[in-house]
Amino acid sequence: MATFMQEKMPKMLPNDTEGNMRKLYKYIESLNEQLTYLFGNLGGDNFNTQEMTNFVANLGATNIITQTIISNSVVTKSLYAERGDIAQLTVDWLSTSKKVMKYLNKDTTNDDYIEIHEQGIELKSASVVMSAGQPLTEVLLDRNGNALYWQKDITYAEIIDGFPYVNGKQVYMDNEVTDYPVKVYQYKATTKMLIDFEMKNGVNVPKITMGNVAVTDSDVTVNGASVADIATRLTAAEQKNAEMQTTIGTLTKDIDAAEATIGTMQAAIDALTARVTALETPETPTET
Numbered sequence: 212m213a214t215f216m217q218e219k220m221p222k223m224l225p226n227d228t229e230g231n232m233r234k235l236y237k238y239i240e241s242l243n244e245q246l247t248y249l250f251g252n253l254g255g256d257n258f259n260t261q262e263m264t265n266f267v268a269n270l271g272a273t274n275i276i277t278q279t280i281i282s283n284s285v286v287t288k289s290l291y292a293e294r295g296d297i298a299q300l301t302v303d304w305l306s307t308s309k310k311v312m313k314y315l316n317k318d319t320t321n322d323d324y325i326e327i328h329e330q331g332i333e334l335k336s337a338s339v340v341m342s343a344g345q346p347l348t349e350v351l352l353d354r355n356g357n358a359l360y361w362q363k364d365i366t367y368a369e370i371i372d373g374f375p376y377v378n379g380k381q382v383y384m385d386n387e388v389t390d391y392p393v394k395v396y397q398y399k400a401t402t403k404m405l406i407d408f409e410m411k412n413g414v415n416v417p418k419i420t421m422g423n424v425a426v427t428d429s430d431v432t433v434n435g436a437s438v439a440d441i442a443t444r445l446t447a448a449e450q451k452n453a454e455m456q457t458t459i460g461t462l463t464k465d466i467d468a469a470e471a472t473i474g475t476m477q478a479a480i481d482a483l484t485a486r487v488t489a490l491e492t493p494e495t496p497t498e499t
Contacts, residue, residue: 220323222234223403228421232419304328305326306324306327308326311351311393313395314348315370315373316370323336330408332407334404336400340398347397348396357386360392361382361384361391362383362384362385362387362391364391365377403421406419406420
């Protein structure tokens, strides 16, 4: 059973934040379902036998593709994927860019991809930089600025699914210097959407940025009411609450003062009552 996943990024429309977010959610949900199905149905017929043998042979304690795990050491450098995307084993950076694949296929169309690192998710679109009608190229660098190299010459390699094969074996890349640097087209990338956090009043609040323009709260609705409207109402309610608290504080002081006055008046009344009672009580005659 061979399984192929061919999910394309949904097309985002301007001024339709809610619709775009719904499309993005369905896209991620679809990918998740496909991956769940794929990993739940792995079998011998899902693998290229020779490639699987080569992969298992490389799973030594001192060699995992790029030989960055050394002598059972927990400390590793970077583990390089087939496409030149790099992710540390802590998975603190993810990129779905296909720039290597596009270069090998002589594909100069835009490279649309997702990049995730720290607390941000970026949807990017990168266009090839042209000069005199020709695409400019450069050596591929990892995110630490180190050049990447093919392990062997791929000049006459067979490109299968965007990857180079020499004598039926896939050629990988790493930081080990060879005479075959990995070349890609130069790109100018634009962030089409950024989802990250913004600190407001001591709380990290999710924020969505479309291109260079932040999505306003008026563009997002909750149960038919815009977030901006809800925020305005909340601010007004908070101000009203503050005014009420001030009024209650003033009333409390007035009540305390009134109670003190009532207490004084009650004491005066009690004294006056006692005096009146004394005056109204006839004196008992003294016997002689």
